Amino acid sequence: GTRMAYLDIVAAIVSPAAEGAASDGLFDGSRGRRDPLGYVRLVLSTAPIQKTRREFMVYSTALTGLLIVVGIALTVWMTRRIVRPVQTLSGAALALTEGRMDAPIEAASRDEIGELARSFNTMILRLNESRAAVEQRTAELLGANAQLRREIAERARAEESLRQRQ
Numbered sequence: 001g002t003r004m005a006y007l008d009i010v011a012a013i014v015s016p017a018a019e020g021a022a023s024d025g026l027f028d029g030s031r032g033r034r035d036p037l038g039y040v041r042l043v044l045s046t047a048p049i050q051k052t053r054r055e056f057m058v059y060s061t062a063l064t065g066l067l068i069v070v071g072i073a074l075t076v077w078m079t080r081r082i083v084r085p086v087q088t089l090s091g092a093a094l095a096l097t098e099g100r101m102d103a104p105i106e107a108a109s110r111d112e113i114g115e116l117a118r119s120f121n122t123m124i125l126r127l128n129e130s131r132a133a134v135e136q137r138t139a140e141l142l143g144a145n146a147q148l149r150r151e152i153a154e155r156a157r158a159e160e161s162l163r164q165r166q
Contacts, residue, residue, distance in 0.1 A: 005045070005046040006044065007043070014036050015034060015035075085109065089116060089117060092105050092120060104121045105117045
């Protein structure tokens with residue numbers, strides 16, 4: 001069976017001190033001892049205390065476990081919240097190095113990462129505008145170059161025709 005634990009307290013009961021003598025009602029240990037009149041024994045079961053202690057341990061362990069799970073979940077959530085936008089920016093920067101400037105980055109947050117994404121989008125927009133201007137100017141220069149070649153060829157024919165007449 002189960003062995004019960006008890007708290008066993010024994011206290012002596014002594015007679016009151018003689019008049020004029022200082023005493024605290026127990027053995028005072030000063031000039032001798034007074035004889036005890038008897039003893040009181042108090043025996044208490046520690047089972048309710050042990051039960052309360054076990055319940056406290058179970059509840060505190062469960063609460064600690066719950067707090068750990070919540071802490072891990074919050075850590076994972078915060079990490080993803082920070083890492084995803086950084087990965088998106090990193091991917092966009094890689095695409096930009098490969099010459100792909102077609103997809104803007106979603107900048108939903110109002111923190112530093114969102115500000116960086118908005119700046120990145122502005123940079124891509126300006127790069128696309130610059131590229132379009134360069135392409136337009138290149139087309140104009142190619143057209144002007146073709147026109148000059150035609151004019152040079154026409155002048156060369158005209159000079160050849162004049163030489164042949166002379």
